[in-house]
Amino acid sequence: MKKFVADHFEDFVNRKKPEVALVNLSADFLDHDEPSGPQVGPEAAVAMMKAAYQKWPDLHVDIEDMIAEGxxxxxxxxxxxxxAASGKKIEFHGFVLWRFANWKIVERWATLTAPREA
Known part of the structure; x- marks a missing residue:
């Protein structure tokens, strides 16, 4: 599962392939912390990342720590x-908890800090 999550972040964020969510997330995926409120299904995640790529064309995530249990x-x-609008470099940090079933991500909880200038 750790490799699955690392590969998901690499494709979904760093390689800017939002459609990977349609494969990696279950059809009934529940995102408890989607910016627009809790969402069911992978489509909201795809839309969120497409908007993020527009706002931050060079968006990149680094995994600092990963723990898996159960x-x-x-x-x-x-x-x-x-x-993209200001040209300012930003940085923010987060924690994400993913729950799996049948080798798909079925739930997500996330906490992010507010972006700050880097």
Whole structure:
């Protein structure tokens, strides 16, 4: 599961392939912390990342720590990007907890810090 999550972040964020969510997330995926409120299904995640790529074209995430136990993987990560409108470099940090079933991500909880200039 740790490799699955690492590969998911690499494709979904760093390689800017939002469609990977349609493969990696279950059809009934529940995102408890989607910016627009809790969402069911992978489509909201795809839309969120497409908007993020527009705002921060060079968006990149680094996994700092990862812990797996049972059906869950917890990740601490650092996000870096340049704001397309201002040209300012930003950085923010987060924790994400993923729950798995049948080798799909079925739930997500996330906490992010506010972006700050890097």
């Amino acid at each position: 059906d869950k993987v917890m990740v601490r990560n650092t996000w870096r990007a340049t704001d």
